[in-house]
Amino acid sequence: MSDTKVVTESKSKPVKSFDVGSWLIPIIAVLVAMFIAAILIKLQGSNPITAYKSLFKTAFGSLEGIGLTLGKSTPLVLSGLAVAVGLRAGLFNIGAQGQLLSGALAAAWAGVTFDGLPGYIHIPIALIAGAFFGSIVAGISGFLKAYRGVHEVITTIMLNSIVMAIADYLASHQLREPDQFLTRTSEILPSAKMPIYSHLPLGFFIAVALALLIWWILGRTTSGFRIETVGRNRHAAWYAGISVKKTVISAMLISGAIAGLGGAVETLGITYRYAPAFNLGLGFDGITIALLGRVHPLGIIPGAILIGGMRAGAANMQFDSGVAPELVDLLMALILLLVTAPLITRFFKNNSNKSMTSGWGN
Amino acid sequence: MSALLEVNGITKRYPGVIANDNVSLTVNAGEVVALLGENGAGKSTLLKAVFGLIKPDSGEIKIGGTPIVFGDTAGVISRGVGMVHQHFQLVPVMTVAENLILGDEPKRGLFINQKSAREEIITLSKRYGLEVDPDAVIEDLPVGMQQRVEILKALRKDVKLLILDEPTAVLTPQEIDELIQVIRNLAKSGVGVVLITHKLHEVMAVADRVVVLRGGKLVGTTSPKETDEAGLAQMMVGRSVVLQVNRTEAKRGGVVLEVKGLEVRDDRKIMSVKGVDLTLHKGEILGVAGVEGNGQRELVEAICGMRHRETGNVLINGVATKDMAPHAVHEAGISHIPEDREKHGLVANYTIADNLVLNQFDQEPFAKGWIRNLGEVAKNADKLVEKFDIRTPSAFNTAGSLSGGNKQKVVVARELSEELPVLVAAQPTRGVDVGSIEFIHNQLISARDNGAGVLLVSAELDEILSLSDRIAVMSDGKIVAIVESKDADRNYIGRLMAGLKE
Ligand SMILES: Nc1ncnc2c1ncn2[C@@H]1O[C@H](COP(=O)(O)OP(=O)(O)O)[C@@H](O)[C@H]1O
Ligand SMILES: [Mg+2]
Numbered sequence A: 001m002s003d004t005k006v007v008t009e010s011k012s013k014p015v016k017s018f019d020v021g022s023w024l025i026p027i028i029a030v031l032v033a034m035f036i037a038a039i040l041i042k043l044q045g046s047n048p049i050t051a052y053k054s055l056f057k058t059a060f061g062s063l064e065g066i067g068l069t070l071g072k073s074t075p076l077v078l079s080g081l082a083v084a085v086g087l088r089a090g091l092f093n094i095g096a097q098g099q100l101l102s103g104a105l106a107a108a109w110a111g112v113t114f115d116g117l118p119g120y121i122h123i124p125i126a127l128i129a130g131a132f133f134g135s136i137v138a139g140i141s142g143f144l145k146a147y148r149g150v151h152e153v154i155t156t157i158m159l160n161s162i163v164m165a166i167a168d169y170l171a172s173h174q175l176r177e178p179d180q181f182l183t184r185t186s187e188i189l190p191s192a193k194m195p196i197y198s199h200l201p202l203g204f205f206i207a208v209a210l211a212l213l214i215w216w217i218l219g220r221t222t223s224g225f226r227i228e229t230v231g232r233n234r235h236a237a238w239y240a241g242i243s244v245k246k247t248v249i250s251a252m253l254i255s256g257a258i259a260g261l262g263g264a265v266e267t268l269g270i271t272y273r274y275a276p277a278f279n280l281g282l283g284f285d286g287i288t289i290a291l292l293g294r295v296h297p298l299g300i301i302p303g304a305i306l307i308g309g310m311r312a313g314a315a316n317m318q319f320d321s322g323v324a325p326e327l328v329d330l331l332m333a334l335i336l337l338l339v340t341a342p343l344i345t346r347f348f349k350n351n352s353n354k355s356m357t358s359g360w361g362n
Numbered sequence B: 001m002s003a004l005l006e007v008n009g010i011t012k013r014y015p016g017v018i019a020n021d022n023v024s025l026t027v028n029a030g031e032v033v034a035l036l037g038e039n040g041a042g043k044s045t046l047l048k049a050v051f052g053l054i055k056p057d058s059g060e061i062k063i064g065g066t067p068i069v070f071g072d073t074a075g076v077i078s079r080g081v082g083m084v085h086q087h088f089q090l091v092p093v094m095t096v097a098e099n100l101i102l103g104d105e106p107k108r109g110l111f112i113n114q115k116s117a118r119e120e121i122i123t124l125s126k127r128y129g130l131e132v133d134p135d136a137v138i139e140d141l142p143v144g145m146q147q148r149v150e151i152l153k154a155l156r157k158d159v160k161l162l163i164l165d166e167p168t169a170v171l172t173p174q175e176i177d178e179l180i181q182v183i184r185n186l187a188k189s190g191v192g193v194v195l196i197t198h199k200l201h202e203v204m205a206v207a208d209r210v211v212v213l214r215g216g217k218l219v220g221t222t223s224p225k226e227t228d229e230a231g232l233a234q235m236m237v238g239r240s241v242v243l244q245v246n247r248t249e250a251k252r253g254g255v256v257l258e259v260k261g262l263e264v265r266d267d268r269k270i271m272s273v274k275g276v277d278l279t280l281h282k283g284e285i286l287g288v289a290g291v292e293g294n295g296q297r298e299l300v301e302a303i304c305g306m307r308h309r310e311t312g313n314v315l316i317n318g319v320a321t322k323d324m325a326p327h328a329v330h331e332a333g334i335s336h337i338p339e340d341r342e343k344h345g346l347v348a349n350y351t352i353a354d355n356l357v358l359n360q361f362d363q364e365p366f367a368k369g370w371i372r373n374l375g376e377v378a379k380n381a382d383k384l385v386e387k388f389d390i391r392t393p394s395a396f397n398t399a400g401s402l403s404g405g406n407k408q409k410v411v412v413a414r415e416l417s418e419e420l421p422v423l424v425a426a427q428p429t430r431g432v433d434v435g436s437i438e439f440i441h442n443q444l445i446s447a448r449d450n451g452a453g454v455l456l457v458s459a460e461l462d463e464i465l466s467l468s469d470r471i472a473v474m475s476d477g478k479i480v481a482i483v484e485s486k487d488a489d490r491n492y493i494g495r496l497m498a499g500l501k502e
Helices: A020-043 A048-060 A063-088 A096-113 A119-148 A152-172 A202-220 A222-232 A234-239 A244-271 A282-292 A300-321 A327-352 B043-050 B073-078 B096-101 B114-128 B143-156 B173-188 B200-206 B229-237 B296-303 B326-332 B341-345 B374-387 B404-416 B434-449 B461-467 B490-497
Strands: B005-014 B017-027 B032-036 B058-063 B081-084 B161-165 B192-196 B209-214 B217-222 B255-265 B271-281 B285-289 B309-316 B334-337 B422-426 B453-458 B470-475 B478-484
Touching (some): A020 A048, A020 A282, A020 A327, A048 A063, A063 A096, A063 A202, A063 A222, A063 A282, A063 A300, A096 A119, A096 A152, A096 A244, A096 A282, A119 A152, A202 A222, A202 A244, A202 A300, A222 A234, A222 A244, A234 A244, A244 A282, A282 A327, A300 A327, B005 B043, B017 B043, B017 B058, B032 B043, B032 B173, B032 B200, B032 B229, B043 B161, B073 B081, B096 B114, B114 B143, B143 B173, B173 B192, B173 B200, B192 B200, B209 B229, B217 B229, B255 B296, B271 B285, B271 B309, B271 B453, B271 B478, B285 B434, B285 B461, B296 B309, B296 B422, B296 B453, B309 B326, B326 B334, B334 B404, B341 B404, B374 B404, B404 B422, B404 B434, B422 B434, B461 B490, B470 B490
Parallel strands (some): B032 B192, B081 B161, B285 B453, B285 B470, B422 B453
Antiparallel strands (some): B005 B017, B005 B058, B209 B217, B255 B271, B255 B309
């Protein structure tokens, strides 16, 4: 695609090269964010070295820690991937959060409802239920965009609130765990709980496999080409006979399915039930992670692992160094700011000779 | 007294190309210098350096004897340099007046003084004889009019040096004559003018001196007195160019395309194609001549399924095509070189290879079922880059990195590679250099000789006259006459284009 470069000797083969320059921005962003946070830790009277050491040692220092990190990373990979698929089609899906919640609740429902199934059938059913509902929620925005011209940012934000209200209502009424004081669903059946292989959670491997699949779809299939073309120049896409409407809707359906799957994996692998306080922020973290990963399906994985690791190590860090776990939120905010700054300037630069002016030639 | 503009040994490298290679040049007050060269020769790059827009790797540029600071466009402007870019710099949603004052607005307190802005625009356009409606919104204007606004904008400041980067590419013959008159008047009043154009007769008409760039190097300086158009073309391309198209008598076959009673509205919902009937035969080129804005664009878009047809039919080989379905129309047998290559023809940040299959990416051999065959895409790209002489270091560079003429060759290559029964070519050589024009013309002729019916729409009457077997003249949304090209008389067609009866 756009990042293909040529090597001189084999002229007829497009060779994907790893474009170092463009990956420098996220790496620098992370380092600068950590540096700024270190200053703040210092000002607060704690030792940033101790804090970071503890954070990363907990997250990556043992197999147990890595397992915990990967568990935390899994929904982040998926929500990041969901946002990235949207961006590839030129759509800013801010609704990964709502799509993820609906997936989490649907999986919790399926995990409780289908009794007497073996795990290898029950888990896929619950995952598909999650993906399906995530997809429907995003599909609404896709449909409104394609046929009514309503901007997806507005509809996805609105749907976030709507989905959250409905999910919480269902969790406290129809799907509520009977005879319990807490507002939450019953625990899913053992057959729906996703296995952990010597600390390594199955969900993570599903997420990575999905990222690889999406990467392949975008780069190698006609559907991927449609999505990419609509994202880059929808006038040319229309001229070339690509249905912009269908492509917008299908990109939203895919994006929502991935986010919904993220929620389902969280339910089946970590929380084992749905409660209104669960899953908060995972969908929004997806925006940061998608941008940190340069909107590349595989670039999202290291970003998600980094953030997941920080979340996994935060509690221990507080214990070892007295730095509050909210440091991770601070870091995320700084990273988002630093990653988007160059993107925003590039956006305006590109637009200054694209949509702001009209003309031809070069 | 020092020269108005002195360019000393400018070199500018881009990845894989040397856009300017040690170029030196002077322009004196009151002199019109034409800068010639093929697409990609480095003309725009050189003038962008003069305007302070880019920083060359080495070299020096002086205006009135003092060096300019690269990157300081404001400083260059304040020293009396105006530039009309090849690529429009207008804000489409603003009015003409707003665009003209943008960046230096007459103010009253905190607010823009709209009244004095309008007055200034009206005086300005009177002074140079370039009429514009100050209240029209840019995006509603035809490109020729937008170009006029660009020129006025450059003239607004007290210019000593005016740089025009392909200003006539989109103008009608009348507008070009007017512009040439404006340039002459400016030169008479002491302004130095640098003009980039691909139209050699304009160069002959207006230039005092001609400077030719080839592959980033300055290859020669001449003047219209010392040479002729063929000589200029040869200097640009480095070989002799056939300006007159050689073509044999058309072997006209059956009807491939029929347009019946077509009525189409433009973007402002005004009826702009008012009942057009056309028949195009296999093996002929039917040229549609007309002053731009007389419905040609809407006609083409409606034929190609990109604009709603109010009434009427478009038949390919006798079969009606669907309205508003570019893909279906393409599959029914129409190739289309679109007028606006940046908007419709190309995806700028896709590779040239992907652009070369943009409307065939899901067909054999470029895809097998759902899976793209990137090996075939690459092979196709290598073949077409070579056959259509697309100048690029690699077929895997982005289309956006190409110069205008090479972008156009990408579109032409893609549309001709399929050999469909009908080819609709809208302004196929707009903004393209002489070498590429010759090439594209020959490709259109050979498509015809291979049995395609070619519908050629062009604002260049010369292009229509030299390529067409039959000529349809379009005026005010109607076909006012269809003549065999051997009976065509330039003046007669010109009068019909202007809407005069006989
Ligand atoms: N911003 C850029 N980045 C990379 N290459 C460029 C850029 N601008 C121009 N070029 C290359 O420099 C060469 C000269 O381009 P240009 O000056 O636009 O040519 P011209 O105006 O004569 O058609 C071309 O090969 C073009 O592809
Ligand atoms: Mg140029």
